[in-house]
Amino acid sequence: MKCLVFFEAIMVDVAVVGAGQTKYGNHPLGLKGMWAEAASKAFASIDGDFEPGAVQEAFIGSTAFGGSQLGNMSALLTEHSGMDGVAVRRVENACASSGFAFRDAWMAIKSGQADVVIAGGIVKMNDLSPERKRYWLGVSGDTEWERLAGLTFPGTYALMARRYFHEFDASHDDLVHVSVKNHMHGSMNPDAHIQKEVSFEKAAGGFMVADPLTLYDCCPTSDGASCVVLVADHLAHKFTDTPVWVKGAGAASDHLALHDRPSITQLKATQAAASRAYDMAGLTPRQIDLAEVHDCFTIAEVLATEDLGFAQRGEGGRFARAGEGRINEGTTTVNSSGGLKSKGHPLGATGTGQVVEVFKQLRNQVEIKRQVRDAETALTHNVGGSGATCSVHVFGRER
Amino acid sequence: MMTTEVWMGYLAHHESDYTVIQSPFVLDGVRVFGADSDATTLAVAALLHRLNHETISMVSVPEGIDGSSLSAATGVALLGEEREEASPWELLMSDEAIVVVARKNARVEIPMLDVEVEVDRGFHDALEAAWERELSEEHVSQGAYVSRAQYDEAAAPRLQLHGQSKGEVTVWPPRFTHLVDGEVTSEKTLQRRGKVLTWTTLSAAGAPSEFSLRAPVLGGVSTVLLALHDGPNGVFLTVDDEEIEFEMDAPMELVFRRLYAQEGFVRYGLKARAIHD
Numbered sequence: 001m002k003c004l005v006f007f008e009a010i011m012v013d014v015a016v017v018g019a020g021q022t023k024y025g026n027h028p029l030g031l032k033g034m035w036a037e038a039a040s041k042a043f044a045s046i047d048g049d050f051e052p053g054a055v056q057e058a059f060i061g062s063t064a065f066g067g068s069q070l071g072n073m074s075a076l077l078t079e080h081s082g083m084d085g086v087a088v089r090r091v092e093n094a095c096a097s098s099g100f101a102f103r104d105a106w107m108a109i110k111s112g113q114a115d116v117v118i119a120g121g122i123v124k125m126n127d128l129s130p131e132r133k134r135y136w137l138g139v140s141g142d143t144e145w146e147r148l149a150g151l152t153f154p155g156t157y158a159l160m161a162r163r164y165f166h167e168f169d170a171s172h173d174d175l176v177h178v179s180v181k182n183h184m185h186g187s188m189n190p191d192a193h194i195q196k197e198v199s200f201e202k203a204a205g206g207f208m209v210a211d212p213l214t215l216y217d218c219c220p221t222s223d224g225a226s227c228v229v230l231v232a233d234h235l236a237h238k239f240t241d242t243p244v245w246v247k248g249a250g251a252a253s254d255h256l257a258l259h260d261r262p263s264i265t266q267l268k269a270t271q272a273a274a275s276r277a278y279d280m281a282g283l284t285p286r287q288i289d290l291a292e293v294h295d296c297f298t299i300a301e302v303l304a305t306e307d308l309g310f311a312q313r314g315e316g317g318r319f320a321r322a323g324e325g326r327i328n329e330g331t332t333t334v335n336s337s338g339g340l341k342s343k344g345h346p347l348g349a350t351g352t353g354q355v356v357e358v359f360k361q362l363r364n365q366v367e368i369k370r371q372v373r374d375a376e377t378a379l380t381h382n383v384g385g386s387g388a389t390c391s392v393h394v395f396g397r398e399r
Numbered sequence: 400m401m402t403t404e405v406w407m408g409y410l411a412h413h414e415s416d417y418t419v420i421q422s423p424f425v426l427d428g429v430r431v432f433g434a435d436s437d438a439t440t441l442a443v444a445a446l447l448h449r450l451n452h453e454t455i456s457m458v459s460v461p462e463g464i465d466g467s468s469l470s471a472a473t474g475v476a477l478l479g480e481e482r483e484e485a486s487p488w489e490l491l492m493s494d495e496a497i498v499v500v501a502r503k504n505a506r507v508e509i510p511m512l513d514v515e516v517e518v519d520r521g522f523h524d525a526l527e528a529a530w531e532r533e534l535s536e537e538h539v540s541q542g543a544y545v546s547r548a549q550y551d552e553a554a555a556p557r558l559q560l561h562g563q564s565k566g567e568v569t570v571w572p573p574r575f576t577h578l579v580d581g582e583v584t585s586e587k588t589l590q591r592r593g594k595v596l597t598w599t600t601l602s603a604a605g606a607p608s609e610f611s612l613r614a615p616v617l618g619g620v621s622t623v624l625l626a627l628h629d630g631p632n633g634v635f636l637t638v639d640d641e642e643i644e645f646e647m648d649a650p651m652e653l654v655f656r657r658l659y660a661q662e663g664f665v666r667y668g669l670k671a672r673a674i675h676d
Binding site: 131134135138143144145146147148149150151152154155158159160162163166207208209210211212213257258259260264 | 544545549553557572596597598599600601602604605606607608610611620621622624631632633634635636647658659666668
């Protein structure tokens with residue numbers, strides 16, 4: 001018991017005091033330039049004086065995609081962003097890389113080992129030939145069984161979608177509603193990869209990629225970098241009057257391959273991660289004002305709304321149909337940034353990119369049409385592969 | 400007693416001393432391999448058919464058949480060349496898409512069958528050309544890479560559906576801990592049957608890059624998730640040489656076919672085909 005008391009005594013709260021990202025899409029710069037841009041924006045967003053040299057630990061999520069530095073990338077990036085000498089490492093958990101980088105950064109502070117930490121992510125995807133790009137897009141799935149069975153991630157999520165339609169009152173139209181909503185949100189986001197709305201008819205009739213998923217069900221392949229600055233509670237108000245507090249954190253894993261999972265219409269890793277994050281935050285799903293969820297494919301958002309507790313099991317399709325995730329129209333706004341579908345999905349950068357959106361929303365710093373009114377709480381949900389890894393974080397304006 | 404039947408998508412003809420497996424596909428009167436078949440896939444079908452009737456522990460294999468994959472798929476050992484004369488069973492190949500498993504020195508007569516599926520020459524030639532390119536040593540695809548060592552390590556689970564069991568619980572593919580609920584399990588060979596849980600067809604443009612040469616000819620690649628008869632689920636490509644109309648819960652069987660080639664080495668596996676009982 002004495003040990004437990006001591007452990008609790010050194011626990012500190014963690015705040016996000018700065019966050020920045022590049023515009024997602026076909027970025028003109030390479031890895032170093034993109035990272036420098038994201039880090040600079042994060043540092044510039046800090047209200048008080050801040051020196052990059054103050055960063056004690058750095059966690060950078062990446063799948064090391066693209067035609068540039070692969071190994072030891074993180075040291076190169078911090079070298080080009082004024083953080084020479086910092087203890088840095090790359091975090092790799094597929095598309096959840098920077099969600100876990102953020103978790104690692106949070107743990108570093110929470111454990112008392114550091115006071116000022118950055119978490120970020122980066123991926124350069126569009127400097128590759130289509131052949132090489134498809135290679136990288138497949139390496140995070142189950143190679144030995146699923147990939148040899150011809151599956152890519154669109155294929156894997158297509159299997160989930162068709163099964164979901166079979167098990168519940170849902171159809172492809174529900175996925176179209178997700179696509180239309182996220183394009184609408186993304187059209188108002190200057191950092192989004194695809195900044196245009198799409199009609200229901202156009203999204204419903206898209207080119208078939210992996211039956212039943214069409215082009216409008218799939219996120220784009222984006223370049224991008226994102227970076228956030230986390231500090232211990234005693235430093236938070238030195239840097240800003242409006243820190244965003246990390247109120248809950250959860251993470252979990254599941255079988256890598258779909259065929260090993262008892263159900264393919266729910267992500268157990270999401271459910272477990274969310275449960276831990278909600279418990280730690282002392283909040284319920286209905287108390288979350290906005291959520292950035294991992295909609296790499298539209299069916300993923302439908303499943304996420306259920307697994308995160310915004311909709312009952314089997315009701316994710318109805319949630320989408322009813323437009324409950326639209327900005328300021330339902331209890332919880334889902335993907336105000338446009339989500340992966342419209343904002344873009346630079347794999348390793350996505351998790352901390354979600355935190356950038358949440359940071360700005362909770363500080364009333366996004367474009368007026370996109371601002372979630374009176375937002376007090378927010379959630380980020382970052383998934384690796386088809387659900388093998390997941391991190392969930394709950395944020396609040398209040399500590 | 401002479402019998403002929405459809406077996407694993409091929410035509411099987413059984414005699415007391417031999418079994419003949421013929422491709423159903425014909426081009427200009429000559430039997431040709433289907434889109435994902437070759438001599439090895441026909442040889443595996445021949446041996447598995449014969450094993451339904453008697454025990455075969457060893458077989459001699461001619462050049463042109465992947466003995467390693469054949470042995471992994473059937474559990475039948477390969478007889479080394481130095482002991483050729485002692486081989487009780489041998490595999491024989493034809494100029495056409497026909498393979499025979501026969502007792503040594505048996506008098507084999509290839510039956511003339513009137514079951515034929517005429518294939519389109521353009522389709523056949525395009526696929527042959529794609530396989531030839533894929534099989535060349537120089538062809539190093541950008542696909543997710545499964546090395547020879549990795550392929551060999553999982554050969555028995557992949558090609559024979561070797562799993563693990565303990566009581567009511569069956570696990571496949573097997574776990575390296577060889578544990579289920581913390582206890583030692585026994586090996587179990589699963590039946591090659593299951594029912595459809597879900598499926599998808601990837602467009603040619605969206606197919607994995609290791610399938611990129613053949614997918615445009617085939618019009619995409621299809622994958623099913625099956626609930627295997629013995630309990631576990633498995634994900635499988637469907638056979639390339641048959642049209643399949645998918646349906647939830649429809650029964651399918653698993654047959655041995657070519658998956659893809661890389662660096663001159665064919666990766667074989669089990670593919671799903673519809674059962675029409």
